[in-house]
Structure formats: C-alpha cells, structure tokens
Amino acid sequence: MKAQIIGTGSYIPEMIMSNHDLEKKVQTNDQWIVERTGIRERRIAASDESTSDLAVKAARKAIEAAGIGPDQIDFIIVATSMPDMFFPSTACIVQDKLKATRAAAFDLSAACSGFVYALSVGEQFVRSGGSQYVLVIGAETMSRLTDWTDRSTCILFGDGAGAAVLAPSDSENGILSVHLHTDGKLWDLICVPGGGSAMPVSEKVLAEHLNTIQMKGSETFRVAVRNLEEVAREALQSNGLSTSDVDFIVPHQANIRILNAVASRLDIPKEKMVVNLDRYGNTSAASIPVALDEAVLDGRIKKGNIILFLAFGGGLTWASALVRY
Numbered sequence: 594m595k596a597q598i599i600g601t602g603s604y605i606p607e608m609i610m611s612n613h614d615l616e617k618k619v620q621t622n623d624q625w626i627v628e629r630t631g632i633r634e635r636r637i638a639a640s641d642e643s644t645s646d647l648a649v650k651a652a653r654k655a656i657e658a659a660g661i662g663p664d665q666i667d668f669i670i671v672a673t674s675m676p677d678m679f680f681p682s683t684a685c686i687v688q689d690k691l692k693a694t695r696a697a698a699f700d701l702s703a704a705c706s707g708f709v710y711a712l713s714v715g716e717q718f719v720r721s722g723g724s725q726y727v728l729v730i731g732a733e734t735m736s737r738l739t740d741w742t743d744r745s746t747c748i749l750f751g752d753g754a755g756a757a758v759l760a761p762s763d764s765e766n767g768i769l770s771v772h773l774h775t776d777g778k779l780w781d782l783i784c785v786p787g788g789g790s791a792m793p794v795s796e797k798v799l800a801e802h803l804n805t806i807q808m809k810g811s812e813t814f815r816v817a818v819r820n821l822e823e824v825a826r827e828a829l830q831s832n833g834l835s836t837s838d839v840d841f842i843v844p845h846q847a848n849i850r851i852l853n854a855v856a857s858r859l860d861i862p863k864e865k866m867v868v869n870l871d872r873y874g875n876t877s878a879a880s881i882p883v884a885l886d887e888a889v890l891d892g893r894i895k896k897g898n899i900i901l902f903l904a905f906g907g908g909l910t911w912a913s914a915l916v917r918y
C-alpha cells in the first residue's frame with residue numbers, strides 16, 4: 594500500500610522584511626543579496642505569533658483541502674527547529690489548537706530536511722495500515738533564531754509553515770520512494786550551539802549570540818550541491834526513471850545558485866524547479882511544503898505529475914521523496 598498526499602496548505606506571516614530593510618540593520622545591500630542568494634524579501638512572524646500558530650494556519654488549509662475533519666487525524670508530526678518551547682512538543686500544542694483530539698502528536702528535528710524526514714515517518718504509519726490520516730507539518734520561526742547583527746546569515750532566513758495530509762492511496766498515485774541521509778561529522782556546518790544541554794543559556798551565550806544560527810556558508814554550499822545531485826540520482830535510479838520523467842522538482846529553498854547548479858548538473862530545465870525563495874527566503878523545514886502548496890494552488894502541479902522533493906540542511910541531513918502526485 595502507498596501513502597498519498599490528499600491535501601496541502603501553507604501560511605506565510607504578513608510582515609515583509611525586504612533586502613532594503615536589512616540594509617538598515619547590517620552592512621549589506623540588495624544587489625549583493627540578490628546576486629549571491631536570489632532572495633529579495635522574507636516574512637517575519639508577528640511578536641505574538643509562535644511556530645504552532647503558523648503550523649495551525651497551514652494545517653487548517655491542508656485539512657480542508659483533504660476534505661476531512663481534524664477529528665479524523667491519527668497522527669500529527671511537526672518538523673521544526675524552533676519549537677514553541679523545549680517541551681511539550683509543538684505538535685501537542687497544534688493538536689490542541691486544531692482540536693484534533695484523537696491524534697498522537699510529536700515533533701521531529703532534522704533542520705531544513707525536516708519536512709521530508711517527517712513525510713517519510715508519516716508514510717510508514719500509513720503504509721503499515723496503522724493510520725488512516727497523518728498530518729505532516731514543516732513550521733519555523735527562523736527569525737527568532739537569527740543573529741540580526743550577522744550579515745552572513747540574517748539575510749537568508751524567513752518564517753512560514755506548510756502542511757500535507759497523507760492517506761492510503763487507492764490508485765497508482767502516492768509516495769514512490771523516500772531516501773534519507775545524515776553525516777553527523779558535519780554537524781557544526783550549521784547549528785545553534787547555545788541554549789541546549791551542551792551549552793545552557795548563560796551571559797556568555799547571550800553576549801556572543803551563541804543561541805542563534807552559526808553557519809559555515811561556503812562549505813555548506815558546496816556540500817549542498819553535491820548531496821542534492823546525488824540524492825536526486827538515487828531517487829530516480831531506484832524508481833527506474835530519468836530526469837526527463839520528472840515534471841517538477843520541489844527543492845529546499847536555500848539559495849538560487851544552489852538550485853541552478855543542481856538543475857544544471859541534472860540537466861533539468863530551470864522551469865521545472867519550483868522556486869519561491871525570492872519572496873520568502875529560507876524557511877527551513879517549511880520551505881518544501883510551502884512551495885508545494887503554492888505550485889498546487891496555481892495549477893502547475895497536477896494529479897499524476899512526477900514530483901521530486903529534494904531537501905538539505907543542518908545535521909548534516911539530506912533527503913529525497915519521489916511522488917506521483
């Protein structure tokens with residue numbers, strides 16, 4: 594039995610922070626940011642909006658699109674790097690806000706690869722026959738993990754949430770394969786070192802901004818291109834498909850130069866890449882489900898299309914999911 598995506602939804606906060614707004618905070622400029630990343634603006638959650646608020650707004654749309662009620666959901670998985678609090682999980686808070694009373698709920702941490710990791714877990718619940726409906730969410734308030742004095746990272750990230758409802762498939766459509774990878778040796782390429790058990794919050798942590806994102810950008814860039822190409826080829830090979838069989842790639846939205854390099858290595862036309870990072874920046878685990886939802890809503894992605902999700906992020910983690918939509 595396959596699991597299929599029967600509904601998608603997304604939510605992006607209203608407040609826009611443009612590159613020109615960032616010029617007032619750090620020594621940067623619109624031209625540099627656009628040329629080096631492709632990002633023009635990003636969204637920032639309101640001060641009273643938490644990750645679970647974003648998640649719930651995306652989830653409600655996905656549940657409605659799926660044509661079910663919250664009380665029918667068996668599992669809620671929230672992929673996030675910025676939970677509402679250490680515990681309980683953000684997924685528990687989402688369960689309460691949705692009144693999805695019979696759903697078991699937990700968070701999953703795989704940084705920017707979180708949505709594909711969560712999709713993989715949700716898929717297993719459905720395929721095993723143990724669950725009918727699984728709600729998979731990627732939701733982030735990256736603005737709260739951002740060092741607004743560090744020009745090398747603060748230009749990159751944004752807030753948002755995307756969701757998908759999984760159900761058993763009664764057709765050939767569904768998730769055809771998932772491949773997950775991790776290289777823990779590279780954990781320090783992108784991390785938030787302070788605030789956890791290894792380095793609890795202290796005056797030093799706050800003074801040195803160690804409770805915010807620390808990233809080795811150019812090294813991360815190189816590994817991202819290589820790993821995304823490899824995991825894409827792995828997905829196609831394991832399904833006996835070639836790049837020309839893919840209708841759309843829905844990649845993690847980190848940097849347009851990464852996406853262009855991957856498209857060129859795979860010999861895939863750029864039009865087949867779903868890109869929204871110019872408007873939202875890197876929303877970490879939310880970026881793939883937000884891009885998916887937008888492409889479904891604007892009619893680009895249609896039932897039966899072959900879609901390749903490609904994810905990459907801290908851990909290091911990287912992953913693919915090949916889906917007949």
Ligand code: UT7
Binds near residue numbers: 620813814877
């Ligand atoms: O979600 C997945 C995780 N993250 C990623 O995938 C990010 C991957 N990496 C990247 O996207 C890129 O490495 C960045 C966009 C972060 C940086 O681009 P880069 O081409 O690798 O630049 P760089 O770090 O090599 O810096 C080049 C120059 C430096 O100046 P010097 O030393 O050459 O004088 C930086 O100080 O650009 C400078 N620079 C900036 N200048 C203007 C760095 N950030 C900025 C900035 N504005 N915001």
